[in-house]
Amino acid sequence: MGEAVKDVFFINGNSTQANWFEEEVDDDLKICYSLNSVLHQGTSKYQDIALLDTKHFGKALLIDGKMQSSEMDEFIYHECLIHPALLCHPKPKTVFIMGGGEGSAAREALKHKALQRVVMCDIDEEVVDFCRRHLTANREAFANEKLCLIINDAKEELLKRGNEEKYDIIVGDLADPMEGGPCYQLYTKSFYEAVLKPKLHCHGIFVTQAGPAGVLTHKEVFSSIYNTLKHVFKYVIAYTAHVPSFVDTWGWVMASDEPFVLNAQLMNKRIGERINGELLYLNGESLVSSATLNKCVRRSLLEETHVYTEENARFIHGHGRAC
Amino acid sequence: MGEAVKDVFFINGNSTQANWFEEEVDDDLKICYSLNSVLHQGTSKYQDIALLDTKHFGKALLIDGKMQSSEMDEFIYHECLIHPALLCHPKPKTVFIMGGGEGSAAREALKHKALQRVVMCDIDEEVVDFCRRHLTANREAFANEKLCLIINDAKEELLKRGNEEKYDIIVGDLADPMEGGPCYQLYTKSFYEAVLKPKLHCHGIFVTQAGPAGVLTHKEVFSSIYNTLKHVFKYVIAYTAHVPSFVDTWGWVMASDEPFVLNAQLMNKRIGERINGELLYLNGESLVSSATLNKCVRRSLLEETHVYTEENARFIHGHGRAC
Amino acid sequence: MGEAVKDVFFINGNSTQANWFEEEVDDDLKICYSLNSVLHQGTSKYQDIALLDTKHFGKALLIDGKMQSSEMDEFIYHECLIHPALLCHPKPKTVFIMGGGEGSAAREALKHKALQRVVMCDIDEEVVDFCRRHLTANREAFANEKLCLIINDAKEELLKRGNEEKYDIIVGDLADPMEGGPCYQLYTKSFYEAVLKPKLHCHGIFVTQAGPAGVLTHKEVFSSIYNTLKHVFKYVIAYTAHVPSFVDTWGWVMASDEPFVLNAQLMNKRIGERINGELLYLNGESLVSSATLNKCVRRSLLEETHVYTEENARFIHGHGRAC
Amino acid sequence: MGEAVKDVFFINGNSTQANWFEEEVDDDLKICYSLNSVLHQGTSKYQDIALLDTKHFGKALLIDGKMQSSEMDEFIYHECLIHPALLCHPKPKTVFIMGGGEGSAAREALKHKALQRVVMCDIDEEVVDFCRRHLTANREAFANEKLCLIINDAKEELLKRGNEEKYDIIVGDLADPMEGGPCYQLYTKSFYEAVLKPKLHCHGIFVTQAGPAGVLTHKEVFSSIYNTLKHVFKYVIAYTAHVPSFVDTWGWVMASDEPFVLNAQLMNKRIGERINGELLYLNGESLVSSATLNKCVRRSLLEETHVYTEENARFIHGHGRAC
The missing domain is CATH 2.30.140.10 (Spermidine synthase, tetramerisation domain)
Known part of the structure; x- marks a missing residue:
């Protein structure tokens, strides 16, 4: 610092x-x-x-x-984190957010009228309390009765719940994998395979923030997270958006064993049917466009061979937060 | 400073x-x-x-x-400045670059095998000489016999040449419209109408860099340049890309009286047929995607009413260079 | 005869x-x-x-x-009659077939695993019995416990059932509107508005066979049926396929108050997920293509002004059957 | 008879x-x-x-x-025979029509303003004279100075001309391959390879009528012609349209060593730019749709293994005319 x-x-x-x-x-x-x-x-x-x-x-x-x-641009990050996966799912009812203590991820999820339950599991109670008190934009979300807030490590919580309770969508709103931080464990192939995937319903989708995805930075962790998920799920989609306050283009990856239908018209229809209020950044067209990467980044993703394991992690000078 | x-x-x-x-x-x-x-x-x-x-x-x-x-990312800016317009044109033979003294715009244009002539008109001889000497990546371009280098103000040069000499593509590689700088004159409706458009062949395309186009910055000049060109040309396309060293998403606008066919397959076909060597940032898919703006920026462009005139210009804390 | x-x-x-x-x-x-x-x-x-x-x-x-x-080509007519509407619906559970006594429409509908009930209402008991006995391809369908077979006039049956019992899909598998036949009443604006539409659930879709749709024959009734439905529903899609044994291209029209997402990838996904066995004629691509009419027919449909009313019907030398 | x-x-x-x-x-x-x-x-x-x-x-x-x-529907056959290939070519200047004595194929080709020469080579002088006298719709075409009419067997004529004179488009407007008729020789792999292909310019396209393409008839010759051309050209596209007076859906196949860009918007643009007057059947959308075959026909084409050779031809009860 x-x-x-x-x-x-x-x-x-x-x-x-x-x-x-x-x-x-x-x-x-x-x-x-x-x-x-x-x-x-x-x-x-x-x-x-x-x-x-x-x-x-x-x-x-x-x-x-x-x-x-x-305040000025968090809607980009949080719309991109939440809506693509929820819109690609045929009928999402339950969401589990790993991290997300700030409350914005939950706020975006709760815009989906048909959702029945949003579980948000963050390890840091003080951060959650700080945000609940000070981030006025998320007050309603924190008070929403569909939200179930849990203070725990996401991995432990998932393990504890057993495989009976499953989710339609699991969201990774965690800090980037940084050296010394324990968070990188939540980006490994074994975690995805053994802990996370069994908690997804049939048709379920996992989505995670995936670090910087600019032309100069996408090989730090974005391409590895993409490749790791390709080893665990049948269908994997990477998408990006420039977030000014992160001084970079940012990346997200979503993954499922069901194919994605990323069609602008369908996404617009579902936005109209499912979402309360209006989105500011995403519409059907821009969602599809965000998943059409430039040639340089696309090539790196296809050529990436690194897979995150406990022994072989990649770290970045990351946008950090505890896991 | x-x-x-x-x-x-x-x-x-x-x-x-x-x-x-x-x-x-x-x-x-x-x-x-x-x-x-x-x-x-x-x-x-x-x-x-x-x-x-x-x-x-x-x-x-x-x-x-x-x-x-x-060095690390100029290919993004210069591929986006040059190739979309050249690829959308059915058979471009001549290009006129306003500004571009650095030589990179000319370098990209000269990758198009069928081009017969690239005129580059920059006002600042010292900058041109500096770049010719020091930017090794552009040396070949400066030496290319198809390149015709002129030291003059772009507007004066266009006026001087009369309306017999026309171009298939005119490129605006000029500084952003900044207060105090004379460059903003090259972004006005009257310049486009009276000076520039008459110099375009039938099917001709004008393309210009159009300043910052991020979610927080696109209203500075990008939306105005787009709207101004809509008052002068029948078909106008705005597109963007994140350029890390500009610490922002950047914008370009191309305009023509002929409709554009922005189809990924067609663009890929033309890239394969027309271009020497490989592009690094653009392929057909990403070109189309770059012209699919996010909802926020798209809405601003459609709602913009400001038109650049000599009396009513907008200025930015711009990425500057003399005109 | x-x-x-x-x-x-x-x-x-x-x-x-x-x-x-x-x-x-x-x-x-x-x-x-x-x-x-x-x-x-x-x-x-x-x-x-x-x-x-x-x-x-x-x-x-x-x-x-x-x-x-x-035998050789009925799959074209019946796949086109049934699957587009069922595939465009987000989650169809109930189908009401007006006519369809032959049993093939029911057979195709019953391929959708998630359907709970198919009501088939034909006026002619002898035809139904004849087909049940002799059309071996439909035996299973006639025996399926999800099928509810009713001998009655479709209009009377719909009126009788009241507005509590609604359907996700209503199918018109009726004879063409022919002079002297009573069937044309089931093609009128007032029937659609007053009787049929109130029986559709929210997101419900109505689809009807719509007579010959060839370049020489589409103005007989196809364009009128299309235009009539446009006066009753917000979204109307016409599509066609050549049916050799009808010696013509045939037409169907589907209509809903919800927009259709006719996307090949989505249709293929739903075919894979929802349908038992394989379709022979339709896949996502050909379904979209069948709704892209040639210029000549498309223009007639857009320019058609005739609306079916009781007083102002159009008749054809039709492919007839009683209503 | x-x-x-x-x-x-x-x-x-x-x-x-x-x-x-x-x-x-x-x-x-x-x-x-x-x-x-x-x-x-x-x-x-x-x-x-x-x-x-x-x-x-x-x-x-x-x-x-x-x-x-x-009279009522020949525009379907002749628009489909001529325009797709001409519209897919970047800049067609010369056309060679094998057969086509009726004059309609030439008439459609001559709608392309930029064409410089249309060679029509039919073996039957009396048919040509009969049509020139009696088919009023083609009178202008027969009188057009860009048309060069030759009475000869197409194969002999192509051989005679040597490989210096090449064409941008070669059109096969010949009778179906029928037993006893000599025409089938103009559908063989060796003819395509040894005689026809060498007469095409770089970027050249060959298109041929390809017989009945209905669900019940497409295996007679359509699938074989398609497969034969796939052995001779890198890129092959089959497309169909229902022609009422042929009592069937009809097929055409076009082939080239350059990839096709079958994009509706591009086709519409080129129709607007290149063609005098209006087309009746084709627009960009329907052209693309006509090349999206139904599942049944598409599968047969992909699975076809028969290749036309002199020794191994397929014949049909065809729509005949001498070669």
């Missing part, structure tokens, strides 16, 4: 001068955004948390000095 | 310590990348020029402290 | 010489096919029935001297 | 009574259409010719008692 980060976390109250917050995106790349004020900060058993009021991105949630989501 | 920029331009020779170069992307957003060294710097009648060796983006060309293109 | 027809219906037993059966397709067009033998014939309160063994079409069912269906 | 045929050919002048003309479509299938009158008849060295005025199809040209084309 650089100097600027410390400034933020140790200054009490709002600063009047033009503060800049500096975030290390990579070893050799930093982004600086000017702040109106530091709204809230806290620490949990696992992580540092802050809510900044930035000039460029609006309110921004940071964990351990890393941008988690910003 | 900020402090860091001065550091770069006034330090003679290569620095041995870990330097960071800081670029203002916007008033409230900066990007910093670490440098191996400053390879070359110079000044022209119009602008400051530098060639940096950065750790993240490889060699990077900067003009007035703004990233122009980097 | 011409001479040849009489020969068939009045000869007792099988003929040993090379008989030709002659059918009036239109006033000025006849088709003659050679017979191996007359297998069965009978008369009902409403109609003459015969089962011929033809050399070209295999066994052929005739009613009042008109080809109803032939 | 049956009795009815003789009636037609031996009656002088117009008949006043309701005559029916009877045509053998197959051994076990006949079609009869009523006549207003026999307009003209004649005989050539090779064939009997007649022009009938029918009630159902309008004026109809018969050769050897077989329907060649009728």
Whole structure:
């Protein structure tokens, strides 16, 4: 964590001068955004948390000095994380979110009228409480009676529940696999095979955030996550979107043993039928387009041979959060 | 120009310590990348020029402290600038590039085997000379006998040539419309109508870079350029791609009085038939996908009412270069 | 009814010489096919029935001297009648067939594993009995416990059932609207609006055979049926297929208040998931293609202004059967 | 030739009574259409010719008692024969028609403004003269100065011309391969390879009528012609349309060493740009749809193993004309 980060976390109250917050995106790349004020900060058993009021991105949630989501563009990340899988499923009723303590993933899922239950399982109670108190956009979601909030490690929780309770959709809203962090275990072939897949109903779909997917960064973890899932599921689709506050194009991967029908007209029809309110980023056309990767990234994904295992993980200077 | 920029331009020779170069992307957003060294710097009648060796983006060309293109990702910008229009045209033979002094636009155009002539008209002789000497990737292009290099203001040159000499493709590789810069004149309805369009052959296509096109930035100039061209041409297509070194998704607009056939199979066929060597970023599928905008940007483009005129221009904190 | 027809219906037993059966397709067009033998014939309160063994079409069912269906190609007509609507519906459970006494429509519907009930309502008990006894291909369907067979006029039956019992799919497998026949009442706007539509569930689809749809014959009734349904439902799709034993291209129209997603991939997926056994004529691609009409027929459909009412019906020299 | 045929050919002048003309479509299938009158008849060295005025199809040209084309629907056959290949070619300038003495194929080709030359090579001078005199719809085409009419056997003519004169499009408008007729030689692999293909320019396309393509008839010759061409060209496309006066769905096959781009939008664009006047049957959408075969025919084509050779031909009860 650089100097600027410390400034933020140790200054009490709002600063009047033009503060800049500096975030290390990579070893050799930093982004600086000017702040109106530091709204809230806290620490949990696992992580540092802050809510900044930035000039460029609006309110921004940071964990351990890393941008988690910003008011101005978090809808891109969360619409892409949640809706493609739910829209591709013929009739989703239950969703299990691994991580997602911020509440935005649950908020997007709960827009699907026919959902009966959304289980959200995050390890960090302080982060969840912080977000529940401070992120006004997610208040309704936290209060929704269909939401079942659990504080636990996602893997342990899935194991504990046994194979009788299955889900139509499982969502991985976890930190990137980072060295030293335990989270990478939730990206391994053995976890997918032995723990996660048995918890999916027939027709079930797993979707996970999959790290940076830009032309310069997609080989860090995106291509490996894609390839790992291809070893576990019959059908795997990777898609991407540029998220300005992440200073990169981001990737997601969804996987199923049933083929996907990624058709714009069908997706538009289902958006109209299933979703309360309007989406801001995705419509049928852009959803299909987001899964049509540029030649450079597409080739890397097809040529990737690395598979995540406990012994052979890949790590990134990641957008982190505890698992 | 900020402090860091001065550091770069006034330090003679290569620095041995870990330097960071800081670029203002916007008033409230900066990007910093670490440098191996400053390879070359110079000044022209119009602008400051530098060639940096950065750790993240490889060699990077900067003009007035703004990233122009980097070794690692300039192929994205230049493939998107040149190939869609050339591939949509039934049989392009002549290209006129406004600006483009760096040489990369010409390099991409010259990959089209059937082209007979590429005219490149840049106002800044020193920039052209600097790039010809230092950008090794473009050396062949500068030496190609089909290339006709002219040092002049693009508008004056087009006016001077009269309406007998017409082109199949005209390319706008100009700086963004920035306050104080004269370049914005080359983005106005009257320029397009009175000067540029008469220089296009029947079936001719005009394409221009059109500034930042991210979810947070596309209303700065992208939507206006799109709307302005809709007032001048019958068919207008906007498309985008994330360019990491521009710290944003970028936009281009192409326009014609003939309808476009943006079909992946056709584009792939033409790539195979017409182009020497391989493209890195574009194939038929990704070209079509790049023209399928997300819902948010698409809506803004359709709702935009601003038209660029001499009296009513929009400016940005742009990626600048003289016109 | 011409001479040849009489020969068939009045000869007792099988003929040993090379008989030709002659059918009036239109006033000025006849088709003659050679017979191996007359297998069965009978008369009902409403109609003459015969089962011929033809050399070209295999066994052929005739009613009042008109080809109803032939062993060699009836799968075209019945697959097209049944599967598009069932495949376009998100989750069809109940089907009501108006007419269809031959049993082939029910047979195709019952291939959909998830269907719970197929009601078939034909007015002519003798025809139904004749087909049940003699059409071996439909025996299983007649014996299927999901099939509910009712002898009644379809309109009366629908009225009798009240608006509590609704269906996901209603199928019109009726004779063409012919002068003098009462069947044309089941093609009128008022019947569709007042009787049929209220019996459809939300997301329900109505599909009807719609007469000849060839380049020379589609204006007889096809375009009118299409246009009439456009006055009653929000979304209407016309599609066609050449049926050799009908000596013409045939038409069907399906209609709903929900948009259709006619996507080849989706249709193929649903065929795989929902249907027992294999289809012979339709796959996703040909289903979409059958709904892409040639320019000539498409134009007539779009320009048609006639609407079927009780006072203003159109009749054809039709492929008849009682209603 | 049956009795009815003789009636037609031996009656002088117009008949006043309701005559029916009877045509053998197959051994076990006949079609009869009523006549207003026999307009003209004649005989050539090779064939009997007649022009009938029918009630159902309008004026109809018969050769050897077989329907060649009728006023009411010949546009279907001839648009399908000519336009797909010409529209798929990037820039067709020259066309060679084998057969086509009726003049309709040439008429359609000459609608393409940019064509420079259409060579039509028919063996039967009397048929050509008969059609030139009596088919008013083709008079302009016969008089067009771009048309070069040659009376010769197509194979001999192609051989005679040597390999310097090449064509962009070669069209096979020949009789079906029938036993006893010499025409089948123009459907063999060796003819395609040794004689025809060397006469095609780079990007050249060969298209041929390919006989009946209905569900009951496509294995007679259609699937074999398709398979034979797959042994000679890299890319082969089969397509069909129902032609009422042929009492069947008809087939055509086009073949090239360059991939086809069968895209509706592109075809519509080219129709708008290249063709004088309007097409009646084809637009971009229906052209693509006509090449999307039903499952039954598609499967037969893919599974066909027969290849036409001189020793191993397949014959049909064909729609005949001399070669």
